Amino acid sequence: MANHHQHQPTTDPHQRCEPESPMSLLPEDCIAAIISFTTPRDACRLSLVSSIFKSAAESDIVWECFLxxxxxxxxxxxxxxxxxxxxxxxxxxxxxxxxxxxxxxxxxxxxxxxxxxxxxxxxxxxxxxxxxxxxxxxxx
Known part of the structure; x- marks a missing residue:
């Protein structure tokens, strides 16, 4: 029985290979809402986790909460x-x-x-x- 959820290697050498996690399945605005309950320092740290976290952590939704x-x-x-x-x-x-x-x-x-x-x-x-x-x- 084949595992359909295995991470397939990318053919684009410039694209980062990010393993799937349960958090990566959440919509970006949901991740942003979660990050908005942290601190500015944590948001910057979380932006390093993955591309979806980076996008969420840098969104106006998050930073509006810190203002x-x-x-x-x-x-x-x-x-x-x-x-x-x-x-x-x-x-x-x-x-x-x-x-x-x-x-x-x-x-x-x-x-x-x-x-x-x-x-x-x-x-x-x-x-x-x-x-x-x-x-x-x-x-x-």
Whole structure:
């Protein structure tokens, strides 16, 4: 009795040979939904598993979940250029928000995010005497 589920070698030398797994049978949007419950770091790691995981892990569905729910208003009330909202992917927007601090609240607060966790931070400026202490606050 022949096994019809055996992996057949590919004739294209440039195509990666990926063994089938139960997860590879899931639709890509289902895999993306699962990945969206992880962290940005995990999503990047999972993108290395297979081509379907790469596509799912880089989808806007996943990266929209890693962005703050109020990211549009944060950007619109910032002194940052409006190009941020026109970046080609949510992943690029996420990385940009992590790599560049944004001034908000008329320059009184700095907003930034952590790449590994996606946590957002607000740094209000409090000045007194010669010292410039910075207080980190995490807001929802």
């Amino acid at each position: 703050p729910h109020d990211y549009k208003s944060i950007i619109s009330y910032s002194s940052s250029p409006p190009y941020l909202l026109s970046l080609p992917s949510k992943k690029e927007l996420f990385l940009s928000l992590c790599d560049h601090m944004i001034m908000i609240d008329d320059g009184q607060t700095v907003f930034y995010m952590r790449k590994q966790s996606g946590k957002k931070y607000y740094v209000p400026r409090f000045f007194h005497s010669r010292h410039h202490p910075i207080w980190l606050m995490e807001r929802d």
